[in-house]
Amino acid sequence: MSDKRNVTCIICPVGCRIEVEIENGNILNLSGYRCRRGLQYAKDEVTSPKRILTTTVRLKAEAAHVLPVRTRAPIPKSKLKEAMQELKNVSVAAPVNMGDIVLKDVAGTGVDVIASRNWS
């Protein structure tokens, strides 16, 4: 017997509603997506959901106290908490450039955390 799941694509703000038909863990059919990225997202969302984590880390500079950072790629949803915990202990010295690695392999995901802006 097949099962239907509705996934709201969050890759971009269009927010397509994608209907996924699953049978015994296999995807039979997908509909409602407007681009390829959405197709991949819906597949991942029913098998192993992932999110990009965006947060801040402490910055050793005068004007601001924190630097915005992000995971370079989405990480498993179940690892978000652990990643936040690891990032609590990170602090960065200026100057920083957008894209600089702030923390390698966060929470054992193989994904790096990078700076979202320049800071001099």
Added chain:
Amino acid sequence: MLYKDLVIIGGGPAGLAAALEAAEQGVKDVMIVERDSGLGGILQQCIHNGFGLHVFKEELTGPEYAQRFIDRLENTGIEVLLDTMVIEITQDKRIFAVNSKKGVLEIQAKAVILAMGCRERTRGALNIPGFRPAGIFTAGTAQRYVNIEGYMPGKEIVILGSGDIGLIMARRFTLEGARVKCVLEIMPYSNGLTRNVVQCLEDYGIPLRLSHTVIEIHGKKRVEGVTVAKVDENLKPILSTAEFIPCDTLLLSVGLIPENELTKMTGADFDANTQGPMVNQWMETSCEGIFACGNVLHVHDLVDFVTMEAKLAARGAARYLKEKDGAYRQMSVIAGEGLRYVLPHAVGVEKMLDEKQNFFMRSTRPMKKAKLAIESENGTIKTKMLSYVKPSEMINIELGKSEISKAAGHLKFILQEEGASDE
């Protein structure tokens, strides 16, 4: 007194894109005036991802999106004045600004682009009974505290209003270890983007209580809790449903209003629905040579559209500087049934910048399936079917020159629901 061809007020995404496009169009003497100590506007505090999929075909955070534009400023000759706040502008484009080092500056511009963004509404909250204890913040202020200054305003949080900033902050607070008890929305539908409801609330199991509001704030020195209640179809609280929720912080995410004190000084015509100036197809206000784009014109949910609109304004300004032919309004654009507003407010087919013209609009209520009809005095110009329309998600429609040239008298946009609604 300084003399400039083009002065852009505000260095957020709208101002940045406008400046770069104007330089690209050959305008030589461009200046950005920004009151903050850096460029990027509100984007610098929007550290979440979700910016730029349309413009850059990749998903960026707010600061990354801003940085891409800031990096492009180099070698363009665009002059940037930071820490400088414009305090007055006249109809003939004379600008007065204050800078802590240089004092008062007077600039005479040939053309001006207004890109001052918007500010947060607080009014909704002022009607709630109770003292004014510490612990009440607008969502944007809280966002600034957490994402720029690195300080948490509270531990147990209730959010009033389901606007995007509130939703984004619900997730942010949760990740930082605070407890977000619920998000209350007085309307029967969410006011934020669907994707934000999914990834900021549902991901973390934060309840979204539709048709609910805060009727009392408790605590004298610091917030100790709120009384919430369901509202009826006239948005009146149903007192029998009142319930106390303990919390130390109340976040208000009840909407944004364009920042138009300066615009008003020019005497430009206003649209009561957008609370911004009325513009023609070049994003020019009724005041010749003064253009507007971004959140100062109407509140946007997508920065990509801000960039698009800003480029249009810049091309309009470049055209104006060359041809000195301003405030052109041939045919008015009307928001009919089902629509809160449509932009631009006027078009004229023989002076279009492109073969196509974009129209931005918002619906009055959510509709699962709707028919958008564009009509004029001599009949229907075009119809288009839309699905999942929401007031919080701006609609962007393109009309070709040949389509617009079929119209006579006016262009009227009408949005009608097809079939039964979800709700």
